[in-house]
Amino acid sequence: MIPVSGFEGQSVAILGLGRSGLSAARALEAGGATPVCWDDNASARERAEAEGFEVRDLARAGAFEGIAWLVVSPGIPHLYPTPNKVVAAAWEAGVPVDNDIGLFFRSFGSGEWDMYDQPPRVVAVTGSNGKSTTSALIHHVLSEAGKSVQLAGNIGRGVLDIDPPKDGGVVVLELSSYQTDLARALTPDIAVFTNLSPDHLDRHAGMGGYFAAKRRLFAEGGPDRAIIGVDEDEGRYMVNQLTHGAADDRVIRISAAGKLSGPGWNVFARKGFLSEYRKGRQAGSIDLRQIAGLPGAHNHQNACAAYAACRALGLAPRMIEDAFHTFAGLPHRSQRVGEKDGVSFVNDSKATNVDAALKALMAFDNIRWICGGLEKEGGLDALRPALDRVAKAYVIGREAAQFALQLDGCAGEVCTTMAEAVARASAEAEAGDTVLLAPAAASFDQYDSFEKRGDDFIAEVRKVLG
Incomplete structure (x- = not known):
C-alpha cells in the first residue's frame, strides 16, 4: 500500500x-x-x-x-x-x-529514496486503444529483464494498493481519460500516448475535451521522456508542442503507419518489422511477424510504444526482442481461443469502439465476424475499409437488426445472442477462416462488462472445440 x-x-x-x-x-x-x-x-x-x-x-x-x-x-x-x-x-x-491517481502521485515519493542508488520511476500509458496491451507488454519485458516492476491503474492493481517501490523499481500505470482528466497531480517519469479515436465523448463533451483529458498527462505532467503515437493529427500536434526542435530526443515518435525520418528518436513498424532510429542512424530492429502474442498492425503499434519505453529505461534491443517472444497477450484482446479443422477462433471483446474493431479486422483475412452491442456515437462507416476481409457478419445485441443495417455491402445475419452467433459462424466457417469477436460496441446491453462478453464467447467456442 x-x-x-x-x-x-x-x-x-x-x-x-x-x-x-x-x-x-x-x-x-x-x-x-x-x-x-x-x-x-x-x-x-x-x-x-x-x-x-x-x-x-x-x-x-x-x-x-x-x-x-x-x-x-x-x-x-x-x-x-x-x-x-x-x-x-x-x-x-x-x-x-x-481522484486516486492524484493521491498516488502526491504520495509516491518516500524519504527512504535518499538511500536508493536509483530512485523508482513511473511509466504512465494513455490513449484510446492499445494502452492495456502496451502497459502489460512493458511490465512483461521489464519482468523478463529482472527488474522490480509493478502494474497498476486501469489494469492490474489499484494505484494505491501497490507495494512501496524498491531501489530502481518501476511502476507501470495504465491511465484512462477518466483518470487523467481529474487528477490534481500527474508527474510520470515516462508518459506514453498510443493513439486517439472517438470514445467516451459524452464524458468529455466531444473530441476536443477527450483529447484535452489525455493531453494533461503530458502538458501538466511534464514527463522526462514522452513517447507519442503520430498516426493521428493529435499526436503530431502534441509532438510539436513538446519538442524544442527536430533533434530533441526527449520525445520519441512512434508509428505503425509508415517509416519515420529525421534527426530525433523514432520507432516505427513497417511491413511487420520494428525499426528504431536515433540521430538518423538505425539503433535496433525486430521482426514482429513471428511473435504470436502481438498479431496485426495495431499490436505492432503497441510493440513500438513498449519498445520505446523500455529503451528509455535503458534496456538493450535484444533483451526487449527476447521478451516479446514470450508475451502471451492479454485476455479479450486478439486472444486466440483455439482452432478446429483449420478454423481459428479469436476473442477481441475489448474492441468496444469502431477504431479498435477496424484494427482487429485488419489483422486477419477470411473473417466470420461476430459484432454488435450498445453502439457508440459516430456510426460504423469507419469500418468500411476492412469489410472486404469479412465473409459474413453475425450480429448480436438488443439492437442487432439496426446494427446490421449499417453494414452495407457486407453479408450479415441477425443472431442476437452469443450462443447463436458462435454456432452459426462455426457451422459456416471453412478451413482458413477466422471466427472473430470484435464487437465495435459496448457490452452493457447484454453484459456487465466486455470481460463477461468475452468469457461468454470463449465458453461457446469451447463447446464447438469439444
Missing part, C-alpha cells in the same frame, strides 16, 4: 466505493487521515462500514462541513454530461476534488 500523505488529522470524503474508492480509503487511513465514505449502492456502503469506515450521505446539506478533500471514483461524472450532485456540492463548499 502507498499511504496517502498530506492529510494527517483531516477528514477526506470518498465518493464511489468500488475498487479504487475502498483502496483510497485504506491508503488515506494509513496516512493518518479520516475517510468519510459514500456510495449510492447500499451493499457498497455496507462493505465500507464492515471495514470500520464512517459512511455519510455526501449529498445532504452540510455534509462537507469539516471535509478537507473529495476523492471521486473514475466512473462518476465530474463535469460532463452533468456534474454529479456530490461533486457540485463540493464546489459550493470550496472543497478540492481529486
Whole structure:
C-alpha cells in the first residue's frame, strides 16, 4: 500500500466505493487521515462500514462541513454530461476534488529514496486503444529483464494498493481519460500516448475535451521522456508542442503507419518489422511477424510504444526482442481461443469502439465476424475499409437488426445472442477462416462488462472445440 500523505488529522470524503474508492480509503487511513465514505449502492456502503469506515450521505446539506478533500471514483461524472450532485456540492463548499491517481502521485515519493542508488520511476500509458496491451507488454519485458516492476491503474492493481517501490523499481500505470482528466497531480517519469479515436465523448463533451483529458498527462505532467503515437493529427500536434526542435530526443515518435525520418528518436513498424532510429542512424530492429502474442498492425503499434519505453529505461534491443517472444497477450484482446479443422477462433471483446474493431479486422483475412452491442456515437462507416476481409457478419445485441443495417455491402445475419452467433459462424466457417469477436460496441446491453462478453464467447467456442 502507498499511504496517502498530506492529510494527517483531516477528514477526506470518498465518493464511489468500488475498487479504487475502498483502496483510497485504506491508503488515506494509513496516512493518518479520516475517510468519510459514500456510495449510492447500499451493499457498497455496507462493505465500507464492515471495514470500520464512517459512511455519510455526501449529498445532504452540510455534509462537507469539516471535509478537507473529495476523492471521486473514475466512473462518476465530474463535469460532463452533468456534474454529479456530490461533486457540485463540493464546489459550493470550496472543497478540492481529486481522484486516486492524484493521491498516488502526491504520495509516491518516500524519504527512504535518499538511500536508493536509483530512485523508482513511473511509466504512465494513455490513449484510446492499445494502452492495456502496451502497459502489460512493458511490465512483461521489464519482468523478463529482472527488474522490480509493478502494474497498476486501469489494469492490474489499484494505484494505491501497490507495494512501496524498491531501489530502481518501476511502476507501470495504465491511465484512462477518466483518470487523467481529474487528477490534481500527474508527474510520470515516462508518459506514453498510443493513439486517439472517438470514445467516451459524452464524458468529455466531444473530441476536443477527450483529447484535452489525455493531453494533461503530458502538458501538466511534464514527463522526462514522452513517447507519442503520430498516426493521428493529435499526436503530431502534441509532438510539436513538446519538442524544442527536430533533434530533441526527449520525445520519441512512434508509428505503425509508415517509416519515420529525421534527426530525433523514432520507432516505427513497417511491413511487420520494428525499426528504431536515433540521430538518423538505425539503433535496433525486430521482426514482429513471428511473435504470436502481438498479431496485426495495431499490436505492432503497441510493440513500438513498449519498445520505446523500455529503451528509455535503458534496456538493450535484444533483451526487449527476447521478451516479446514470450508475451502471451492479454485476455479479450486478439486472444486466440483455439482452432478446429483449420478454423481459428479469436476473442477481441475489448474492441468496444469502431477504431479498435477496424484494427482487429485488419489483422486477419477470411473473417466470420461476430459484432454488435450498445453502439457508440459516430456510426460504423469507419469500418468500411476492412469489410472486404469479412465473409459474413453475425450480429448480436438488443439492437442487432439496426446494427446490421449499417453494414452495407457486407453479408450479415441477425443472431442476437452469443450462443447463436458462435454456432452459426462455426457451422459456416471453412478451413482458413477466422471466427472473430470484435464487437465495435459496448457490452452493457447484454453484459456487465466486455470481460463477461468475452468469457461468454470463449465458453461457446469451447463447446464447438469439444
